[in-house]
Amino acid sequence: MHRHEECRQLLNSLSDYVDGDLQQELCDEIELHMKDCENCRIVVDTLSKTVSLYQTSADPATVPDDVRERLYHSLNLDEFLKL
Protein backbone atom coordinates (compact mmCIF):
# COMPACT_ATOMS: atom_id res chain seq x y z
CA MET A 1 0.00 0.00 0.00
CA HIS A 2 2.80 2.41 0.93
CA ARG A 3 4.17 2.31 -2.59
CA HIS A 4 1.09 3.62 -4.25
CA GLU A 5 0.69 7.36 -4.35
CA GLU A 6 -2.93 6.95 -5.39
CA CYS A 7 -3.68 4.93 -2.25
CA ARG A 8 -2.02 7.56 -0.08
CA GLN A 9 -4.08 10.33 -1.66
CA LEU A 10 -7.19 8.28 -1.11
CA LEU A 11 -6.53 8.15 2.63
CA ASN A 12 -7.09 11.90 2.96
CA SER A 13 -10.63 11.55 1.67
CA LEU A 14 -11.75 8.32 3.30
CA SER A 15 -13.38 9.83 6.37
CA ASP A 16 -15.46 12.22 4.24
CA TYR A 17 -16.27 9.35 1.86
CA VAL A 18 -17.58 7.22 4.73
CA ASP A 19 -19.73 10.17 5.88
CA GLY A 20 -21.11 10.67 2.37
CA ASP A 21 -19.67 14.20 2.40
CA LEU A 22 -17.54 13.86 -0.70
CA GLN A 23 -18.29 15.34 -4.11
CA GLN A 24 -19.63 12.79 -6.58
CA GLU A 25 -16.58 13.15 -8.80
CA LEU A 26 -14.26 12.15 -5.94
CA CYS A 27 -16.56 9.30 -4.91
CA ASP A 28 -16.39 7.98 -8.47
CA GLU A 29 -12.59 8.20 -8.36
CA ILE A 30 -12.42 6.26 -5.10
CA GLU A 31 -14.84 3.61 -6.32
CA LEU A 32 -12.90 3.19 -9.55
CA HIS A 33 -9.66 2.86 -7.61
CA MET A 34 -11.16 0.27 -5.25
CA LYS A 35 -12.13 -1.96 -8.17
CA ASP A 36 -8.44 -2.58 -8.80
CA CYS A 37 -7.09 -2.20 -5.28
CA GLU A 38 -8.19 -4.87 -2.84
CA ASN A 39 -6.25 -3.34 0.07
CA CYS A 40 -8.00 0.00 -0.27
CA ARG A 41 -11.37 -1.70 -0.52
CA ILE A 42 -10.65 -3.51 2.75
CA VAL A 43 -9.52 -0.29 4.45
CA VAL A 44 -12.66 1.53 3.30
CA ASP A 45 -14.95 -1.31 4.40
CA THR A 46 -13.31 -1.74 7.81
CA LEU A 47 -13.18 2.02 8.38
CA SER A 48 -16.85 2.28 7.55
CA LYS A 49 -17.61 -0.65 9.89
CA THR A 50 -15.51 0.97 12.66
CA VAL A 51 -17.51 4.20 12.45
CA SER A 52 -20.86 2.42 12.34
CA LEU A 53 -19.94 0.20 15.32
CA TYR A 54 -19.25 3.25 17.48
CA GLN A 55 -22.26 5.16 16.25
CA THR A 56 -24.68 2.29 16.82
CA SER A 57 -23.25 0.91 20.06
CA ALA A 58 -23.08 4.21 21.96
CA ASP A 59 -24.77 3.85 25.32
CA PRO A 60 -27.89 5.95 25.70
CA ALA A 61 -27.14 9.18 27.54
CA THR A 62 -28.47 8.77 31.07
CA VAL A 63 -27.41 10.02 34.48
CA PRO A 64 -27.62 7.52 37.38
CA ASP A 65 -30.14 8.61 40.02
CA ASP A 66 -27.54 9.15 42.77
CA VAL A 67 -25.33 11.23 40.46
CA ARG A 68 -28.37 13.27 39.41
CA GLU A 69 -29.34 13.87 43.04
CA ARG A 70 -25.85 15.10 43.93
CA LEU A 71 -25.82 17.33 40.85
CA TYR A 72 -29.08 19.03 41.80
CA HIS A 73 -27.83 19.36 45.38
CA SER A 74 -24.53 20.95 44.26
CA LEU A 75 -26.56 23.50 42.29
CA ASN A 76 -28.93 24.12 45.18
CA LEU A 77 -31.78 22.93 42.97
CA ASP A 78 -33.05 20.07 45.19
CA GLU A 79 -36.60 21.39 45.08
CA PHE A 80 -36.72 20.77 41.32
CA LEU A 81 -35.48 17.20 41.52
CA LYS A 82 -38.22 14.93 40.22
CA LEU A 83 -37.36 11.28 40.67
Added chain:
Amino acid sequence: MISKQDQETFSLDALRNGDRAEFARVVEAYSPMIYRLGLKMLNNPQDAEDILQETFIKAYRNIGKFDGRSNISTWLYRIGTNEALMSIRRKRPEAISFENPVAHESEPQEPLQIVDWCCLPEEEFLTAEGRARLDEAAARLPANLRVVFILRDIEGLSTRETAQVLDISEMAVKTRLSRARLRLREDLTEYFGQLVEEE
Protein backbone atom coordinates in the same frame (compact mmCIF):
# COMPACT_ATOMS: atom_id res chain seq x y z
CA MET B 1 -27.99 15.78 17.95
CA ILE B 2 -27.76 19.39 19.10
CA SER B 3 -30.55 20.45 16.80
CA LYS B 4 -32.82 17.67 18.12
CA GLN B 5 -32.23 18.63 21.75
CA ASP B 6 -32.60 22.33 21.04
CA GLN B 7 -36.13 21.73 19.90
CA GLU B 8 -36.74 22.14 23.58
CA THR B 9 -36.62 25.87 23.98
CA PHE B 10 -35.57 27.88 26.97
CA SER B 11 -36.18 31.47 27.91
CA LEU B 12 -32.85 33.24 27.77
CA ASP B 13 -34.34 36.20 29.60
CA ALA B 14 -35.52 33.98 32.44
CA LEU B 15 -32.13 32.29 32.63
CA ARG B 16 -30.30 35.64 32.71
CA ASN B 17 -32.65 36.87 35.42
CA GLY B 18 -31.66 33.93 37.61
CA ASP B 19 -34.87 31.91 37.18
CA ARG B 20 -33.89 28.71 39.01
CA ALA B 21 -36.79 26.66 37.65
CA GLU B 22 -35.75 27.50 34.09
CA PHE B 23 -32.13 26.60 34.87
CA ALA B 24 -33.34 23.28 36.36
CA ARG B 25 -35.04 22.57 33.01
CA VAL B 26 -31.70 23.16 31.26
CA VAL B 27 -29.98 20.81 33.72
CA GLU B 28 -32.64 18.15 33.17
CA ALA B 29 -32.36 18.40 29.38
CA TYR B 30 -28.58 18.49 29.01
CA SER B 31 -27.04 16.70 32.01
CA PRO B 32 -27.20 13.27 30.29
CA MET B 33 -25.11 14.39 27.32
CA ILE B 34 -22.54 16.14 29.51
CA TYR B 35 -22.26 13.09 31.77
CA ARG B 36 -21.70 10.79 28.77
CA LEU B 37 -19.12 13.21 27.38
CA GLY B 38 -17.27 13.07 30.72
CA LEU B 39 -17.46 9.28 30.85
CA LYS B 40 -16.10 8.88 27.34
CA MET B 41 -13.37 11.49 27.82
CA LEU B 42 -12.15 10.31 31.22
CA ASN B 43 -13.28 6.67 31.46
CA ASN B 44 -14.05 7.04 35.13
CA PRO B 45 -17.51 7.61 36.67
CA GLN B 46 -16.18 9.78 39.52
CA ASP B 47 -14.29 12.05 37.09
CA ALA B 48 -17.37 12.19 34.85
CA GLU B 49 -19.48 13.29 37.83
CA ASP B 50 -16.94 16.00 38.67
CA ILE B 51 -17.08 17.25 35.07
CA LEU B 52 -20.87 17.21 35.18
CA GLN B 53 -21.06 19.27 38.37
CA GLU B 54 -18.35 21.74 37.34
CA THR B 55 -19.97 22.27 33.95
CA PHE B 56 -23.36 23.24 35.39
CA ILE B 57 -21.88 25.25 38.28
CA LYS B 58 -19.90 27.30 35.75
CA ALA B 59 -22.92 27.57 33.47
CA TYR B 60 -25.05 28.85 36.34
CA ARG B 61 -22.44 31.41 37.33
CA ASN B 62 -21.90 32.62 33.78
CA ILE B 63 -25.35 32.40 32.25
CA GLY B 64 -25.49 36.21 32.29
CA LYS B 65 -22.56 36.26 29.85
CA PHE B 66 -24.17 33.78 27.46
CA ASP B 67 -24.97 35.88 24.41
CA GLY B 68 -27.30 33.40 22.74
CA ARG B 69 -25.39 33.45 19.47
CA SER B 70 -24.79 29.71 19.73
CA ASN B 71 -27.17 27.04 20.98
CA ILE B 72 -27.25 26.51 24.70
CA SER B 73 -26.13 22.93 24.12
CA THR B 74 -23.09 24.11 22.13
CA TRP B 75 -22.22 26.44 25.00
CA LEU B 76 -22.58 23.61 27.55
CA TYR B 77 -20.53 21.22 25.41
CA ARG B 78 -17.86 23.91 25.25
CA ILE B 79 -17.73 24.26 29.04
CA GLY B 80 -17.84 20.46 29.45
CA THR B 81 -15.03 19.74 26.99
CA ASN B 82 -12.86 22.44 28.55
CA GLU B 83 -13.43 20.90 31.97
CA ALA B 84 -12.61 17.41 30.65
CA LEU B 85 -9.46 18.57 28.88
CA MET B 86 -8.31 20.48 31.97
CA SER B 87 -8.90 17.39 34.10
CA ILE B 88 -6.79 15.28 31.71
CA ARG B 89 -4.10 17.97 31.72
CA ARG B 90 -4.01 17.97 35.53
CA LYS B 91 -3.66 14.20 35.67
CA ARG B 92 -1.26 13.76 32.76
CA PRO B 93 0.17 17.07 31.60
CA GLU B 94 2.23 15.35 28.91
CA ALA B 95 -0.83 13.70 27.37
CA ILE B 96 -2.35 16.80 25.89
CA SER B 97 -1.38 19.67 23.68
CA PHE B 98 -4.77 20.77 22.49
CA GLU B 99 -3.83 24.31 21.62
CA ASN B 100 -1.12 23.15 19.25
CA PRO B 101 -1.91 21.66 15.89
CA VAL B 102 -1.60 17.90 15.68
CA ALA B 103 1.84 17.14 14.31
CA HIS B 104 1.80 16.47 10.57
CA GLU B 105 -1.94 16.99 10.44
CA SER B 106 -2.03 16.75 6.70
CA GLU B 107 -0.42 13.33 6.71
CA PRO B 108 -2.82 10.61 7.82
CA GLN B 109 -1.44 7.49 9.40
CA GLU B 110 -1.16 4.85 6.73
CA PRO B 111 -3.02 1.60 7.33
CA LEU B 112 -0.68 -1.13 8.44
CA GLN B 113 -3.12 -3.94 8.98
CA ILE B 114 -5.12 -5.20 6.05
CA VAL B 115 -7.58 -7.82 7.22
CA ASP B 116 -11.20 -7.81 6.16
CA TRP B 117 -13.12 -8.40 9.38
CA CYS B 118 -16.43 -6.99 8.13
CA CYS B 119 -17.47 -10.56 7.29
CA LEU B 120 -17.63 -11.56 10.97
CA PRO B 121 -21.10 -12.48 12.25
CA GLU B 122 -22.82 -9.40 13.70
CA GLU B 123 -23.03 -10.95 17.19
CA GLU B 124 -19.20 -11.01 17.41
CA PHE B 125 -19.24 -7.22 17.53
CA LEU B 126 -21.76 -7.06 20.32
CA THR B 127 -20.12 -9.34 22.88
CA ALA B 128 -18.99 -7.80 26.19
CA GLU B 129 -15.40 -8.29 25.08
CA GLY B 130 -16.06 -6.70 21.70
CA ARG B 131 -17.66 -3.65 23.31
CA ALA B 132 -14.82 -3.42 25.82
CA ARG B 133 -12.34 -3.36 22.94
CA LEU B 134 -14.24 -0.48 21.35
CA ASP B 135 -14.01 1.49 24.62
CA GLU B 136 -10.34 0.67 25.11
CA ALA B 137 -9.46 1.71 21.58
CA ALA B 138 -11.25 5.06 22.01
CA ALA B 139 -9.55 5.59 25.38
CA ARG B 140 -6.15 5.10 23.75
CA LEU B 141 -6.67 8.00 21.35
CA PRO B 142 -4.74 11.17 22.21
CA ALA B 143 -7.08 13.60 23.97
CA ASN B 144 -7.13 16.12 21.12
CA LEU B 145 -8.31 13.43 18.67
CA ARG B 146 -10.57 11.70 21.20
CA VAL B 147 -12.58 14.82 21.92
CA VAL B 148 -13.31 15.38 18.23
CA PHE B 149 -14.23 11.72 17.73
CA ILE B 150 -16.58 11.75 20.75
CA LEU B 151 -18.34 14.95 19.72
CA ARG B 152 -18.79 13.82 16.12
CA ASP B 153 -19.33 10.05 16.28
CA ILE B 154 -20.72 9.51 19.79
CA GLU B 155 -22.57 12.75 20.52
CA GLY B 156 -23.58 13.19 16.89
CA LEU B 157 -22.59 16.85 16.48
CA SER B 158 -22.03 18.18 12.97
CA THR B 159 -18.61 19.30 11.80
CA ARG B 160 -19.65 22.94 12.21
CA GLU B 161 -21.02 22.40 15.73
CA THR B 162 -17.86 20.54 16.76
CA ALA B 163 -15.73 23.39 15.39
CA GLN B 164 -17.78 25.88 17.43
CA VAL B 165 -17.49 23.83 20.61
CA LEU B 166 -13.72 23.46 20.29
CA ASP B 167 -13.07 26.84 18.71
CA ILE B 168 -11.09 25.31 15.87
CA SER B 169 -11.64 25.37 12.10
CA GLU B 170 -13.97 22.92 10.36
CA MET B 171 -10.95 21.69 8.41
CA ALA B 172 -9.16 20.89 11.69
CA VAL B 173 -12.24 18.96 12.86
CA LYS B 174 -12.27 16.90 9.66
CA THR B 175 -8.53 16.23 9.82
CA ARG B 176 -8.62 15.16 13.46
CA LEU B 177 -11.72 13.02 12.96
CA SER B 178 -10.07 11.28 10.02
CA ARG B 179 -6.95 10.56 12.06
CA ALA B 180 -8.97 9.32 15.01
CA ARG B 181 -11.05 6.99 12.87
CA LEU B 182 -8.02 5.56 11.06
CA ARG B 183 -6.34 4.87 14.41
CA LEU B 184 -9.45 3.19 15.73
CA ARG B 185 -9.72 1.08 12.59
CA GLU B 186 -6.13 0.01 13.05
CA ASP B 187 -6.72 -0.85 16.70
CA LEU B 188 -9.94 -2.78 16.05
CA THR B 189 -8.30 -4.68 13.19
CA GLU B 190 -5.85 -6.17 15.70
CA TYR B 191 -8.74 -7.63 17.67
CA PHE B 192 -11.38 -8.44 15.07
CA GLY B 193 -8.74 -9.49 12.53
CA GLN B 194 -7.57 -12.13 14.98
CA LEU B 195 -11.12 -13.45 15.28
CA VAL B 196 -11.27 -13.80 11.49
CA GLU B 197 -8.05 -15.79 11.50
CA GLU B 198 -9.35 -18.06 14.26
CA GLU B 199 -12.51 -18.90 12.30
